[in-house]
Amino acid sequence: MQNKAAARPHLKAIIACVLAAAGSAPSLSQAVAANRVEPRTFNIEAQDLGSALKAFAFQSNREIFFAPELTQGKLTHGVVGRFDDLDALKKILADTGLTYSVTDSNAILVRDMSNVTSRPTSDSQSGPAVRLMLTQAESPPAPARSTATASGPGGAADTTESLYEVIVTATKRPERARDIAGSVSAMSGAQLEAIGAQSFQDYLTRTPGVVFNAGPLGDSTAIIRGVGTSVGKDQGQGPTGYYINEVPLTEPGYAIAIPDVDAFDVERVEVLRGPQGTLFGSSALGGAINFVAREASTESFDAAVQTSAGSTHHSDGDTNYSAKGMLNVPLSDSFAIRGVAYYRTEAGYLDNIGTGRKASNEETKKGGRFSAVWTPAEGSKISLLSLYDKNRTPDFGYRYPEQGEFIRNTLVNEPVEYELELHSLRLDQDVGFGTVTALVGYSDKKRNLTTDYTAFYGVLPPIDDDTPGEVLPNPTPYQDTGKSLNRSYELRLASPKGEKFDYLIGVMGTSTDKTAKDYITSEGSYQILSVHRAPGDLRGDMFYWGVGKTEGEEKAIFGEANYRFTDHWTLTFGGRWFDTEVSSDATYYGVLYPGSLSLPHGHQTQDGFAPKLSLAWRRDDDLMVYGLASKGYRFGNPNTIFPLAGFNTPAGWKTDSLWNYELGMRASAFDRRLQLDLTAFVIDWSDLQVRLYRPDNVTYGTNAGKARNVGQEFSGLWRVTDAFDLSLNVTHLDAKLTQTVISYSTVFDQNGNPQQVPNVVLQDGQQLPGASEWQISAMAVARLPYSWDPTITLAHRYLTDAPQSLQTPDLRINGYGQTDLRFSGQFASVGVTAFVNNVTDKRGVTFGYGDFGLGVQDFIIRPRTIGVMFDWKMH
Structure with missing residues (x-):
């Protein structure tokens, strides 16, 4: 070279x-x-x-x-x-x-x-x-996010009549999304900007096969193709993988947080549907979401500013506002830096009648990114990314629907806060016969939430028959904190694309150190509890505290190859050998566990192989048909609970067994003014990671049950005229359990004798959580023939209802439609957009908790929001 x-x-x-x-x-x-x-x-x-x-x-x-x-x-x-x-x-x-x-x-x-x-x-x-x-410095080329110059939905059209296309790295190297023999959806930065997307809920809800369950801050999850046993975070590793520039953000066990980074100045967001075990590893059981932040560029000095203001129905006069900025500075022909900063506040709309605070669930999001790129020689590129993101609300975002449309009722505020700090360093080196990529990543996630536990611990259980339980004088907030340190590395070699045979091979590893701590306090409780309780079981007004630690490691060797055995046929095959190990410990202190209780040390190891095989027939750039079989996996986890005499508590649970089979077609017509994608899939899922009850009513994790997910996904984009675009995404999904599972719990008869009662916890034919049968999103974009490029965007999304969890199939969420409207124009270097989100002011439920004696609690989509946004970009 x-x-x-x-x-x-x-x-x-x-x-x-x-x-x-x-x-x-x-x-x-x-x-x-x-x-x-x-x-x-x-x-x-x-x-x-x-x-x-x-x-x-x-x-x-x-x-x-x-x-x-x-x-x-x-x-x-x-x-x-x-x-x-x-x-x-x-x-x-x-x-x-x-x-x-x-x-x-x-x-x-x-x-x-x-x-x-x-x-x-x-x-x-x-x-x-x-x-x-x-x-000489070249004139600015088409943005790296796309090799086509036509705009995406909602953007201004240019002289190109074909539809917008996005280059993705779903196969760990750049390819056109529609050339991949698999289900990949991608939204470029321009497309996200055109629909006003800022967070997961704005764009994942428009992606076929994906249901986003907007719930607690930092705990909202995406379910892909119905692969999930809960619409919230699982007790083990979740079934969907989350990545930022290919750096994994998931960890073994209960996730500390699921970061939802602001989409300002993002390169693109890729959604890979179906298991991605071969190239992306653990947690991508149902699929993976890769957030790709834009890198610094040596092409030119660049800057952008965005600000917005608006109002949400029932926000008590509070204002939504945001301020965001980007600056790209080439320091030489081979070195550039880029900085992004953002801050936004979304007004609350729920009134907490217990604390007397109106519009209490306001959310504040702030953060920034720094990118540095150095190309020291031909074929060499070194990239640094540092990211910080912090989200906070002074009060939880759920309501009590039985008490009112916008009513919360707690005795204390329930603030939630999470932070993400991420750093990654990447080297891409051309070595003649291929490209070597080395990527190391580090992330630090923190979570802090408070919940009102007065209903549970306002009166403490008695010490013995002669000493009654104490009545605490004030509310009892429960505080849960968590911290997760994740380190990852990946080294891979990719041969050039386009030859008769090409390949990608690599090794990777991750390690996690996670600590969770929780506390219960009540102001003035020490004076009451110190009369009968041991001094060592009290820390001032704190009468319970606990700490749990988890350590996890994963090592893997992976590879994928393409063999073009004729002009039109390509065989892709690959696999990933993996080895996982998890250890956990937990100790509880305080009056609830006098003298402390240390649970048995938990340890779980597993290795295995996740294969992939696909066959694609490509007539030309405008028609491809493929078949695919792939397998996913995720971490198992140990059961860190005390033993029970007479019951064989499993040591833990292992990875699920999930196979995905799909047939897909990608077609274009009329000079690519029309694009159609159609996919049919069958998922066979067995050994589900679930939680069951022991006879003492303590839950434990295990593998049990089977499910089958059968679905069809359709995506269509049509540039009807140079001034009018239509898009439609439709998903039909039949995701149900195919095996009944029974556990046993203990009840006492009238004589106080214990009896084991069978409970059907998984019922054959039961719909999987979050697996809406129908999901539809549609958008129309009209560009008017005036010098200031006025554009009207009308978008609608709809999904049918689904259960919230396997254990509460009657508690339903989703089942709503939402319509959004945008009107934008460009005045010199300033863009102006007026928008109305949730035009019809629906109350769609996206997540919830069952009735634990306080009434059902659920999260709803944001009420009607009206606002205006200003964008300035350097030209």
């Missing part, structure tokens, strides 16, 4: 000779005509431009010259099908800002379209002209 210094003289000499001979050379049209050959088959998939040009040279057997600086950071759609050489090259160079010329010797010279100058008349002039082509 030549470095820049070595490459430039060689290229200068070649180009100088070409330019010096230009006076006697035939015209470009003549050269093109003379150099056309019979069409041949090309199979060059979407990828980075440099690799695509190398693949073109190999498949066409043509000599091609280009400066590496010209292709750096550029992506291509690629070309698949039968074309003559130059038509294939045009497709590869489309939307890159580059063109080509053909020399007398039949070689091809790739050059910058913006730097094409008049032909020099002497050798003395050729030098500066060549230097200009090789070193």
Whole structure:
């Protein structure tokens, strides 16, 4: 591999000779005509431009010259099908800002379209002209998030009539999303901005096959294809993987928090549906969500500012507002930094009649990102990302629907707060026969929440028959805190795409140290409790405290390869060998556990193999059909509970067994003005990770039961005219248990004798939690013919109801529709958008808790919100 210094003289000499001979050379049209050959088959998939040009040279057997600086950071759609050489090259160079010329010797010279100058008349002039082509900063290419220049839904159209396409890294290297033999949805930064997306609820709810259950701050989950045993966080590792720039954010055991980072200045968000065990590892049982933050760019100085203000129905006059900014600074041709900061407040709309606080569930979100990118030599790239995100509400966001439409009722405020700090360092190095990627990541998650436990511990249980339980003088808040330190590394080698056989192999590892602490206090309780309780069981007014620790590790070797055994058929096969280990300990103190209680040490290990196999037939860029079989896995976990005589409590639970089988079709028509995706899948899921009851009514985790998820997903995008777009996503899902599971609990008869009573905890035919049968989202975008580019966006989403958990199938959530409306315009460098979210002011329930003696508690979508947003971007 030549470095820049070595490459430039060689290229200068070649180009100088070409330019010096230009006076006697035939015209470009003549050269093109003379150099056309019979069409041949090309199979060059979407990828980075440099690799695509190398693949073109190999498949066409043509000599091609280009400066590496010209292709750096550029992506291509690629070309698949039968074309003559130059038509294939045009497709590869489309939307890159580059063109080509053909020399007398039949070689091809790739050059910058913006730097094409008049032909020099002497050798003395050729030098500066060549230097200009090789070193001058290029005109800004199409954003890296897409190789197409057409806008996404809601954005302004340009001269390109085809629909917006997104390059993703779902296969750990850049490819066009629609070229992947699997179910991948992606929304670019421009598309997210066009719909006003800020958080998961704004865009995951528009993704086929995904149900987002907006609940407690930091605890809201996404269920993909119905793979979930609860709409909240599982006691073990969740079934959906969350990543930021490929750095995993999930950990073994109960998640400390699920970060929901603001989408301002994001590159894209990728949603991979179906198990992703081969390339993404544990927790991606149902699928994975990869949030890709935009990197610093050396192309130009750039800046953007966004601010908004609005009002939510029943917010007691409080205002929603936000302020966000981005600054990108190239410090040299090879080094750049980028900074992002954001702050937003969303007004509350629930009134807590217990504390007397109106609109108490206000949410504040703030944070920022820093990116640095250095390209020290040709083919080398070093990227640093640091991110901080903090979210807080002064009072929990659930209501008591039986007490009123917007009513909460607690004796103390219930604040919730979580923080995320993430750092990652990445190296991408071209080694000639492939690209080596090394990625290390570190994340620190913290959670702090308070819950009113007065109903449970306002009166403490008696010490003995002679001493009555104490009545505490004030409310008893329960405080739960958690901290999770996660470290990860990954090293992989990827061969160039587009050849007959390509591959990706790698190793990875993660380690987690997690600590959870909880407390119960009551002001003034020490004076009452110290009369009869041991001094060691009290810490002032704190009468209970506990601590639990979890350590987890995962190691894996993974790989995936593509074999193109004909012009149209590609076989993909791969797998991941994994080894997981989890240890846990817990100790409880205070008057509830006199003298303390240490639970038995928990330890769980497991290894296994997660394979993947797919077969794709690609007629051309506009039609692909594929079949796929893949397997997912997640961490098991130990049971850290005390033993029970006469009952064999399992030591823990292992990973579920889940196979996903799907058939998919990706089609385009009318010059890609119409795009259709259709997928049908069957998921066989056994050994579900569930919680059951022992005879002493203590829950434990185990593997039990089976389920089958059968579904169809449809996505359609239609550019009806250059000024009008329509999109539609439809998912039908039948996700049910296929096995009945019975556990036993203990009850006492009238004589005080214990009896074991069977309980059906999993019922054959029972609908899985969060597995809505129908999910529909639709959007219409109209661009009006005026100089200020007015755009109207009307969006609607609807999903049917589903159970909240396996244990409470009658407690239903979802089952609502929501309509949003936006009107935007562009005035010079300032964009103005007026919006109404939840136009019809629905009260859709997205999450909830059962009745624990206080009444059902549920979370609802934000009431009607009206606002205006201003965007300024440097041009």
